[in-house]
Amino acid sequence: MGSHSENIGSDKNGSVGVGRRDLIKRSAALGLISVPTMSFLSACASSGGGDEDKAKAGKKTAKNPLAVNETAQMEFVLFDGGFGKEYAEDAVKIYEKAFPDANVKFSATQKIQSTLQPRFNQGTPPDLIDNSGAEQMDMGVLVGKNQLADLTPLLDAASYDDPNKKVRDTLRPGIVEMGQFDGDPVWIMYYAYTVYGVWYSQKALDSLDATYPETWDEMLAVCEKAKKKGIAGWTYAGKYPYYLPFSLYPMIGKVGGREVLDAIDNLEPNAWKHPAVKACFDAYYELFKKGYILKGTPGLDHIQSQTAWAKGKALFIPNGSWVENESANVIPADFDLAVSAPTGIDSSDKMPFGTIWASGGEPFVVPAKAKNTAGGMEQLRIMLSEASSKNFTSKVKSLTAYNGGTDGITLTPGLKSGVAALDKAGENVVNPRLQDWYVQLQKEKIGVSGLGEMMAGRLTPAEAIKKIQGYADEAAKDTSIKHYKHQ
Amino acid sequence: MQHGKYRFIVGFLALPLGLYALFVVWPFIQSIYYSFTDWTGLSPEFKMVGLDNYRRMLDDEIFWKSLQHSLMFAVVLPLVTISLALFFAFMINVGGRRRKGGPVISGVRGSSFYKIVYFFPQVLSIAIVALLFAFAYNPDSGAINSFFRGIGLDGLQPLWLGDPDLALWCVMAVLVWSTVGFFVVLFSAGMASIPADLYEAALLDGAGRAATFFRITLPLLWDTVQSGWVYMGILALGAESFAVVQIMTTGPGGPDYSTTVMVLYVYQKAFRDGQAAYATTIGVALLIVTLAFAAVVMRLGRRERLEY
Numbered sequence: 143m144g145s146h147s148e149n150i151g152s153d154k155n156g157s158v159g160v161g162r163r164d165l166i167k168r169s170a171a172l173g174l175i176s177v178p179t180m181s182f183l184s185a186c187a188s189s190g191g192g193d194e195d196k197a198k199a200g201k202k203t204a205k206n207p208l209a210v211n212e213t214a215q216m217e218f219v220l221f222d223g224g225f226g227k228e229y230a231e232d233a234v235k236i237y238e239k240a241f242p243d244a245n246v247k248f249s250a251t252q253k254i255q256s257t258l259q260p261r262f263n264q265g266t267p268p269d270l271i272d273n274s275g276a277e278q279m280d281m282g283v284l285v286g287k288n289q290l291a292d293l294t295p296l297l298d299a300a301s302y303d304d305p306n307k308k309v310r311d312t313l314r315p316g317i318v319e320m321g322q323f324d325g326d327p328v329w330i331m332y333y334a335y336t337v338y339g340v341w342y343s344q345k346a347l348d349s350l351d352a353t354y355p356e357t358w359d360e361m362l363a364v365c366e367k368a369k370k371k372g373i374a375g376w377t378y379a380g381k382y383p384y385y386l387p388f389s390l391y392p393m394i395g396k397v398g399g400r401e402v403l404d405a406i407d408n409l410e411p412n413a414w415k416h417p418a419v420k421a422c423f424d425a426y427y428e429l430f431k432k433g434y435i436l437k438g439t440p441g442l443d444h445i446q447s448q449t450a451w452a453k454g455k456a457l458f459i460p461n462g463s464w465v466e467n468e469s470a471n472v473i474p475a476d477f478d479l480a481v482s483a484p485t486g487i488d489s490s491d492k493m494p495f496g497t498i499w500a501s502g503g504e505p506f507v508v509p510a511k512a513k514n515t516a517g518g519m520e521q522l523r524i525m526l527s528e529a530s531s532k533n534f535t536s537k538v539k540s541l542t543a544y545n546g547g548t549d550g551i552t553l554t555p556g557l558k559s560g561v562a563a564l565d566k567a568g569e570n571v572v573n574p575r576l577q578d579w580y581v582q583l584q585k586e587k588i589g590v591s592g593l594g595e596m597m598a599g600r601l602t603p604a605e606a607i608k609k610i611q612g613y614a615d616e617a618a619k620d621t622s623i624k625h626y627k628h629q
Numbered sequence: 630m631q632h633g634k635y636r637f638i639v640g641f642l643a644l645p646l647g648l649y650a651l652f653v654v655w656p657f658i659q660s661i662y663y664s665f666t667d668w669t670g671l672s673p674e675f676k677m678v679g680l681d682n683y684r685r686m687l688d689d690e691i692f693w694k695s696l697q698h699s700l701m702f703a704v705v706l707p708l709v710t711i712s713l714a715l716f717f718a719f720m721i722n723v724g725g726r727r728r729k730g731g732p733v734i735s736g737v738r739g740s741s742f743y744k745i746v747y748f749f750p751q752v753l754s755i756a757i758v759a760l761l762f763a764f765a766y767n768p769d770s771g772a773i774n775s776f777f778r779g780i781g782l783d784g785l786q787p788l789w790l791g792d793p794d795l796a797l798w799c800v801m802a803v804l805v806w807s808t809v810g811f812f813v814v815l816f817s818a819g820m821a822s823i824p825a826d827l828y829e830a831a832l833l834d835g836a837g838r839a840a841t842f843f844r845i846t847l848p849l850l851w852d853t854v855q856s857g858w859v860y861m862g863i864l865a866l867g868a869e870s871f872a873v874v875q876i877m878t879t880g881p882g883g884p885d886y887s888t889t890v891m892v893l894y895v896y897q898k899a900f901r902d903g904q905a906a907y908a909t910t911i912g913v914a915l916l917i918v919t920l921a922f923a924a925v926v927m928r929l930g931r932r933e934r935l936e937y
Contacts, residue, residue, distance in 0.1 A: 255900055263673050279671055283903030287672035380791050381878070438768030440884065441791030450769055582902055591885045598791065598884070622667075622685065622904060 197514040205240075207299040208516045208523065215245045216517035217268035219258065221275045222250035224467055225334065225504065225538040230272070232533055233525045237517075240524075244517070255279050262289060267509035269518035272333075274504050281330060281505065281578060285323050286624040291508040292327040296519040302527035309526055316573050317543045320502045323579075323626050331522055332502020334534075335541040337463045337481055337560040338388035339498055344478040344555075346373075346457055354482045356495045358425045361485045365434035368457050375434030377456035379444035383597060384589030386426070387574070389460035392499040393484040394422045395572040399492035404628045407575045409618040414611040421487055423596065423603035430599050440598035452477065462503075466556035467539050479556040481563055497570040498563055502543055579626050580617055587613035657916075660909040670905030682910035691886055691894065692911060696918070698797060699891040702804075702865040703922050707858045710805050714812030715854070717747055719842050721813070722820045723828065734828045744817070747810040755807060755869055759876035762803045766790050766877070790878050793887035800873050800888050804865065812857055819853040820846060855930040862922050866915065867892055891915045 197214035200206060216237065220230045227250035234248045247268075251257050255277035261267045262279075267289075273279050284290050297310040297318060310318060314335055321330035340354075347354065350368060355361040365375030379385040395403045398418025405413035429435055436456040439447060445468075451459045452472040459465075466479055473479060483498035506525075508518040524530060531544035536551045541560065548561060564571070576584040588610050596606035617623065664682055668675035686692050721736040721743055737743075750758060765772040766789035777785050790796050823846065831841050847854070864870075871892040875881055881897070882889030891911060899908035 259670060262671050265673055277900070280669075280901070280903035283669045283671050287669055287674060289672050380788075381884075436769065438774070438786065438788060438791075441766065441768035441788040443763070446767055446769065455769075582897075586882060586886070590882070595793075595885055598788070600793070600885075622907065623902075 197517070199516065204300070204305055206520075208295060208520050210241065210516045210520045211244075211514065212241050213243045214514045214517060215247065216241075216270070216514050216521065217247040217512075218249075218270040218518070218521055219254070219268045219272070220248070220250040221254050221272040221278075221504075222252050223275045224464055225534075225540065229530070229534040229537055230525075233521065233530050236524045236530070237521050240520075241517075253277055262509070262511075265511050267512055269508060269512040269514045270521050271507050271509065272504060273330075273507050278505075280581065281507075282323070282580075282624045282626075284507070285329050289510055290329045291510045291512065291515045291518075292329065293321065293331055293508065293519065293522075294326070294328055295516075296331070296522055297328060299519075299523060302523055303529075309523060312526065312545060313543050314500075314502075314541075314545045315569075316500070316571060317502050319629075320573060320575075320578075321505075322629070323624075324629070330502075330505045330507055331526075331543070332505050333522075333525060333543055334502065334504035335500065335543055336503040337498065337500045337541075337563060338392070338461070339481045339483055339563060340389045340458050340485070341451075341461045341465055341479065341481050341556075342458050343454070344480045345476055346454060350457075354480075355485050357488045358428075358485060359488070361425075362428065362432065362434075364457070365429065365432070369434060373454065374436035374439075374456040376429055376458045377436035377439045377442070377447045377451050378460055378597070379442065379447050380438075380440035380594065380598070381443040382585075382589070383440075383594030384577070384585045385444065385460050386593045386597065387460075387577070387584075387589070388462060388499060389484040390422060390426060390593070391574040392497055392572050393425075393486060394418050395499075395574075396484065396486045396493040396495070396497040397421055397491045400572060403572055403574050406614070407579065408627045409580075409614050409625065411615065411618075412611065414607050414614060418492075419607060420603060423606060425487060427596060427603045430597055435597065440594065448472070463540060463556065463560050464503075466554060477555075479554075480559040481556065482559075483563055483567060493570055496563070496566040496568075497572060498567045499573065500564060500567070500571050501573045503540075575626070575628070580623065583613060583617045587617075661913055663906050664910040664913050666906045668906040669903045670899055670908075671903050675906065678906075682907050685907065686910050686914065691882075691889060692891075692914075694886050695882075695889045695891045695894045695911075696914070698889060699866055699870070699915070699918065701797065702801065702870050702890060703862045703918075706801055706804055706808075706865040707861040709801075710809050710861055711812060711854060711857055713805065714809050714816055714857075715847070715850075717743070717809070717813045718816035718820060719838075719846055722817055723841065723846060724838055734825050744813070747813045749810065750807045751810045751814075753807070755872045756876060758803060758807045759873045762799075762806075763790070763877045766799055791884055793884045796878050796883040796887045800870075800877055800883075803873055803877065804869055808861065808864065808869070812861070815853060815857055816850060819850045823849050851930070851932065855926065858930070859923050859926050862926065863919060866919050866922065871896065891918070 197211045199209045200211040200214075202209040206212075218230070218234060220227055230250070231248065234246055238244070238246050252275055254271070254273055254275055258267060258271065258279065262284075273281070298308055301307045301309045301312045303312075317332055317335070318328055320332055321328040323329060342354070347364075350364065350371070352364045352367060355364050368375050391403060394406075398416055402413070402416045402418050405416070436447075436450060442450065447459065448461070448465060448469045449472050450456060452469050452474070463481070466473075483496045486495055486497075506522055508515050508522075512518055526542075526544055528544060528547050531542040531547035532551060534540070534542050535548060535557075539554050539557050541548070541557070553561065576588070592601070592606050592610040592613065595601040596603060601609065618625065665677055665679060666675040667678045667681070721740040723734055723736065725735040725737045725740065768774055768786060768788045768791060771789075773789070774786050777783075787795060789799050827845055827849075828841065831845055836844065870890045874883070874888050874890050874893050875896070878884075878888040882893060892915065895908045895911045895915065898904045898911065
């Protein structure tokens with residue numbers, strides 16, 4: 143370039159020594175090393191911990207059936223999510239009253255994994271954890287690596303309200319089994335009780351002169367009626383299509399019987415090829431084919447789809463009982479929220495109408511390496527008393543694992559309808575386990591890549607089943623995940 | 630003049646390099662070590678498993694998809710972002726028509742306003758940007774589809790993030806939108822240091838805008854462009870792509886794995902599936918990809934130094 147530039151050039155870039163270009167090169171090479179994904183992992187570098195300083199057992203009495211050491215410290219870490227922390231704080235106060243000499247450390251956080259992962263790695267976890275929320279730690283791994291304490295002593299202890307009744311006998315059906323993985327030990331105590339199903343506005347249904355459909359033909363008729371009025375039949379969390387199973391799985395159970403769902407959970411070969419699965423997939427696909435799904439649904443997330451539904455753009459949405467709390471600010475006052483067990487195919491279904499998916503939520507665990515495991519369990523025993531359970535239900539509009547405890551509380555419309563659906567279901571409560579046994583398989587593979595694609599019209603039911611069966615077979619072969627079987 | 634220079638540099642750098650080795654390089658070595666174990670991240674116990682994780686990775690279909698998408702990010706994003714930024718920066722600083730009495734070299738009318746507009750997304754956190762666009766892409770009530778309806782294109786209502794063919798492009802568009810301003814400023818600064826007499830000479834010779842750009846601006850800006858390219862590529866492979874994919878296409882990973890990227894996969898394996906060792910293995914693969922990317926860009930971009 144121009145001859146006059148030498149004098150500028152030599153001191154700016156320097157034709158000698160380290161040039162700007164080289165510096166850039168070197169700094170780029172160094173910068174690379176800070177690829178942001180890796181170093182944080184090793185921040186939780188592991189080191190062994192010992193059992194040396196476990197709290198000594200206290201004296202076993204009628205009032206203290208778990209033999210809690212009255213002076214030992216008890217640490218309780220709660221997930222601070224949709225249910226808040228007040229209910230737990232109230233329960234902690236009761237513990238403190240029962241053991242005035244014990245030092246109770248209570249904390250609530252949304253960051254369960256980031257807070258607790260390092261402590262598990264060091265072998266110094268707290269005594270009781272509500273392992274929930276987006277940062278939930280994988281239960282399968284915790285169990286597989288012997289990180290959790292067996293809660294059987296708690297279940298066999300006398301209940302808080304009645305010394306002649308075991309805790310086990312005060313719980314809703316299925317709760318204890320849910321906390322098992324295989325064999326007898328109970329690793330997890332689910333505290334909340336969630337009703338899954340099809341949620342709708344009774345008012346909207348009334349305005350269509352319709353009642354909740356019990357067979358699929360009736361379902362299609364209701365959707366057609368709604369379509370004529372410019373309302374879509376269904377919407378769902380399109381970006382998280384793993385909400386669809388909340389009504390689809392119990393429908394499969396209703397049509398084909400519990401054993402179909404069990405075979406699916408057990409990852410048995412060809413479990414998805416059962417005719418009941420095909421019938422239900424076909425039924426749902428028909429909703430898409432007939433244009434009964436709210437336009438644009440595959441691009442909506444759960445909040446957006448719930449909002450569209452609350453605004454009356456669609457009649458039905460598959461969801462769980464948290465939807466009442468979560469959508470409280472968009473659901474109109476006269477909405478008259480209701481939940482129903484899923485519609486079946488017809489009268490030849492194996493299980494009656496009313497078959498519903500209900501199961502525990504808000505998993506509480508006591509780490510095996512906790513210093514005061516008895517204290518952690520005692521805290522749970524307090525929470526499972528009638529008074530604490532009532533306190534929870536009236537504060538956060540959700541049922542608990544405690545069977546009953548709703549007398550004398552004014553129930554919100556959704557909660558009331560949930561209780562009624564449970565009453566109607568009676569013994570016919572199903573509990574598919576894919577979502578807590580095989581998270582990735584359930585959410586991403588079956589949910590997003592299988593059901594999501596089918597409901598968006600990009601896969602036929604037959605193709606979806608083939609794809610999902612393939613994913614299930616892969617998971618069955620995958621040695622890096624722990625496998626479970628229904629007992 | 631050269632005497633003792635390296636000793637001087639080493640003296641100055643010893644402490645920072647020491648810290649760097651301790652807090653950056655060492656964790657790296659540790660993570661590579663973990664990639665040969667079966668560590669879950671949830672328990673202190675683990676054992677060596679040799680190359681099992683690597684073998685598994687090579688058989689992992691989702692890993693290959695995420696690799697493919699990450700490479701797309703690394704190639705397409707810098708290309709689009711930097712081309713756009715070069716164009717904008719040129720128009721703001723050099724591309725204006727000559728006005729009577731004004732300076733010889735100037736930007737288009739209103740260029741100072743454009744500068745602010747382009748730079749504005751930089752003051753927003755990427756998380757906010759991703760959220761904003763997630764709303765805009767909402768097929769039911771989002772801004773984009775509402776706009777289409779407003780101008781009478783009722784039939785054209787794409788699912789955007791819900792469509793596996795579109796989702797990845799939607800996500801990339803957001804990254805372009807949010808980063809182009811930075812490069813406009815970077816290149817504007819570079820252009821400001823190009824002597825005005827070069828442009829005057831070109832103008833006298835009758836060069837148009839295109840010729841001025843390709844013959845003068847681009848060659849003199851080459852170093853900046855190249856480092857910008859590397860920088861953008863690393864962003865696209867790392868943090869930025871994670872944020873937008875995690876927030877916007879939370880399936881997560883998009884419909885049918887259409888937007889999943891390597892960083893997201895690392896995160897999911899480590900913090901959702903409790904497979905920290907496998908996550909570090911993918912992390913090592915990401916490191917290799919990033920290094921290779923930088924090496925390729927540096928090699929291909931090598932050209933004669935221009936002096937002025």
